[in-house]
Amino acid sequence: GEDVEQSLFLSVREGDSSVINCTYTDSSSTYLYWYKQEPGAGLQLLTYIFSNMDMKQDQRLTVLLNKKDKHLSLRIADTQTGDSAIYFCAERGYNQGGKLIFGQGTELSVKP
Amino acid sequence: ETGVTQSPTHLIKTRGQQVTLRCSSQSGHNTVSWYQQALGQGPQFIFQYYREEENGRGNFPPRFSGLQFPNYSSELNVNALELDDSALYLCASSLGGLAGGPGDTQYFGPGTRLTVL
Numbered sequence: 341g342e343d344v345e346q347s348l349f350l351s352v353r354e355g356d357s358s359v360i361n362c363t364y365t366d367s368s369s370t371y372l373y374w375y376k377q378e379p380g381a382g383l384q385l386l387t388y389i390f391s392n393m394d395m396k397q398d399q400r401l402t403v404l405l406n407k408k409d410k411h412l413s414l415r416i417a418d419t420q421t422g423d424s425a426i427y428f429c430a431e432r433g434y435n436q437g438g439k440l441i442f443g444q445g446t447e448l449s450v451k452p
Numbered sequence: 453e454t455g456v457t458q459s460p461t462h463l464i465k466t467r468g469q470q471v472t473l474r475c476s477s478q479s480g481h482n483t484v485s486w487y488q489q490a491l492g493q494g495p496q497f498i499f500q501y502y503r504e505e506e507n508g509r510g511n512f513p514p515r516f517s518g519l520q521f522p523n524y525s526s527e528l529n530v531n532a533l534e535l536d537d538s539a540l541y542l543c544a545s546s547l548g549g550l551a552g553g554p555g556d557t558q559y560f561g562p563g564t565r566l567t568v569l
Contacts, residue, residue: 369457371557381563383542385496438502439508440485440495444493
């Protein structure tokens with residue numbers, strides 16, 4: 341079945357790098373996404389990666405995809421207190437239409 | 453700002469009642485998806501509409517229904533509310549395209565917080 345797993349919590353110091361990990365089970369995944377959710381708010385799209393790519397960089401964000409191990413990570417360089425939020429990994433399988441399968445979310449806490 | 457709006461922001465209902473939640477998609481987006489996010493969980497896919505037709509449904513009972521209108525607005529209706537329906541309801545719009553692709557990236561609204569007492 342389809343499943344996406346994330347660790348629940350991550351705590352880092354301001355200025356450090358954060359790495360949020362995600363594993364998924366659907367080998368037919370076409371796109372994988374990272375969304376950010378601040379308290380009481382909706383989901384903000386951060387970045388996405390197509391399944392035939394290994395890496396994508398976008399300013400402070402680096403996404404790594406290991407398709408063999410079905411492992412996705414999001415690295416945030418120079419983490420700031422404003423990065424404190426819940427980060428969701430989501431995957432969309434081939435022929436799944438628009439259905440996104442989300443993980444439980446990783447709560448990132450950035451300490452000054 | 454994604455350009456996706458939802459109303460109302462918060463809603464309180466009692467068990468057994470019916471509720472209608474509204475969403476306005478980005479202009480030009482032909483597809484709208486609805487998700488339920490229980491507290492402490494990731495969003496769960498309810499269904500998707502493409503050009504006013506249902507285009508996929510998650511594991512939700514028939515008392516969850518939807519409508520999409522030509523003016524980029526849509527509704528989520530829930531009948532016979534249960535306590536477990538308390539959640540944040542999110543709509544997401546995308547350009548459309550049944551086969552997916554970069555144009556199918558979903559942009560979320562701020563959500564409607566529904567509390568069922």
